[in-house]
Amino acid sequence: AQSVTQLGSHVSVSEGALVLLRCNYSSSVPPYLFWYVQYPNQGLQLLLKYTSAATLVKGINGFEAEFKKSETSFHLTKPSAHMSDAAEYFCAVSDSGANSKLTFGKGITLSVRP
Amino acid sequence: GAGVSQTPSNKVTEKGKYVELRCDPISGHTALYWYRQSLGQGPEFLIYFQGTGAADDSGLPNDRFFAVRPEGSVSTLKIQRTERGDSAVYLCASSFGPGDEAFFGQGTRLTVV
Numbered sequence: 001a002q003s004v005t006q007l008g009s010h011v012s013v014s015e016g017a018l019v020l021l022r023c024n025y026s027s028s029v030p031p032y033l034f035w036y037v038q039y040p041n042q043g044l045q046l047l048l049k050y051t052s053a054a055t056l057v058k059g060i061n062g063f064e065a066e067f068k069k070s071e072t073s074f075h076l077t078k079p080s081a082h083m084s085d086a087a088e089y090f091c092a093v094s095d096s097g098a099n100s101k102l103t104f105g106k107g108i109t110l111s112v113r114p
Numbered sequence: 115g116a117g118v119s120q121t122p123s124n125k126v127t128e129k130g131k132y133v134e135l136r137c138d139p140i141s142g143h144t145a146l147y148w149y150r151q152s153l154g155q156g157p158e159f160l161i162y163f164q165g166t167g168a169a170d171d172s173g174l175p176n177d178r179f180f181a182v183r184p185e186g187s188v189s190t191l192k193i194q195r196t197e198r199g200d201s202a203v204y205l206c207a208s209s210f211g212p213g214d215e216a217f218f219g220q221g222t223r224l225t226v227v
Contacts, residue, residue, distance in 0.1 A: 004156075006156075009154075036218075041220070042220060043117070043118065043205070043217070043218035043219050043220045043221065044157070044205070044207075044218040045218070046215050046216070049215075090156050090157070092156070101147075101159050101162060101170055101172075101173075102149075102157070102159060102216075103159070104149075104156030104157045104158070105156050106154065106155055106156050107155075107156050
């Protein structure tokens with residue numbers, strides 16, 4: 001069985017500050033890991049995914065995430081927050097490269113203060 | 115349209131009634147997924163179609179829930195004898211194949227009163 005833990009439900013940062021959204025996973029097999037973003041009134045959009053090719057994954061809009069097996073973590077970061085980054089972020093795990101059966105975390109709402 | 119389309123966007127129904135939720139995937143996408151997102155939670159997998167067949171329906175919560183994709187394109191999620199606990203946003207996603215990026219629709223918000 002797989003699971004994802006996203007601690008906390010809300011993160012607030014100032015514009016220009018570092019964004020760090022935490023994700024820890026549990027998986028009995030080598031995992032495939034994903035970060036999705038959901039802007040208000042829009043569908044989920046894939047930010048980035050880890051499929052074992054490289055531990056540091058770069059995604060869209062300046063986001064990146066690092067897979068750390070020893071810590072079972074896949075935290076999402078962005079060096080400098082922009083107002084447009086305000087959204088809900090979901091971490092997800094799959095037991096294969098397929099997106100066929102994703103297990104999502106509860107999500108984290110990111111607020112960006114001017 | 116260019117994206118995954120779900121209709122209706124909102125549905126209010128009375129407890130015990132039957133509802134159908136529709137998903138139009140992106141043209142050419144053979145894989146289609148249904149998820150359910152309850153308030154304050156992440157999406158929860160329901161069922162996955164590859165073509166016309168349900169490749170994995172392990173997420174359907176009980177036999178009141180059923181989904182079809184008869185021609186390998188449009189899919190309908192059917193809920194019988196709705197209960198208040200069925201209230202949630204139902205998300206549909208599609209991809210070219212099971213290993214490709216899944217694109218999500220905006221969802222159908224179902225409210226059972």
